Amino acid sequence: MTESILRDRDYTIIMAQSLANPVAPPPGFAQRWLTAQSCIIDLAQKCAEFDPDGITLYVAQQTPTEACAFQRYEPITVDTFETLVGSGKPPQAVQLAPGLQMALDDYFQQKDQGTAKANGQIILVLMDGEPKDRMAIANLIVKATHQLEADHELGIGLVQIGENPIAQGFFEMLDDSLEEAGAKFDIVHTKILSTIESDSLATFLLDTLID
Secondary structure: OOHHHHOOOEEEEEEEOOOOOOOOOOOOHHHHHHHHHHHHHHHHHHHHHHOOOOEEEEEEEOOOOOOOEEEEEEEEOHHHHHHHOOOOOOOOOOOHHHHHHHHHHHHHHHHHHOOOOOOOEEEEEEEOOOOOOHHHHHHHHHHHHOOOOOOOOEEEEEEEOOOOHHHHHHHHHHHHHOHHHOOOOOOEEEEEHHHOOHHHHHHHHHHHHHO
8 A cells, every 4th residue: 555545635633732730740741742843743744745725623622611622723734733733721631532523523424425535534633641531532433433434544543742651551452452342444553753753754644544
């Protein structure tokens, strides 16, 4: 499978930054996103190369009425993306399932309407910690796989920002055991952002579809 499968495809990025525990913040927590910013922008740039009419972005934030909500921006360029990185007030804890549900609903609605791109979609989730709705996330992904016609139609890349062994364990479980949980296809690939080389971003995106 070549890079051609990465083209004629929509790209969605979900930014799920959270606030550090004010009582006992992990070492270096506050600097994680700042340190990772250039790598995140490089990743967005690569997505934009394959999706020139604009990527979709969801940003987790705390609102006056919700502990964790997602603001959607579409379509955006890399320049716009750069201004949005770190925007808003991150929630104390991330409930990822609502944002992922929005992204999946949007894709399947486009598919039903015949407006989805021929090769499908890739959804990248950038997180710095453990989501608080693990079971809901797993169930949501498993359900989504049964709406797919092929395993390379939809890829979900879970990209970890910084070190978090608990989050990494959950991500790896989704990566390695999704079919055991009842999924039709294995559509999840996980990676720690700092281990993705700038010259292998396309390989990472391909692995999201075929690894």
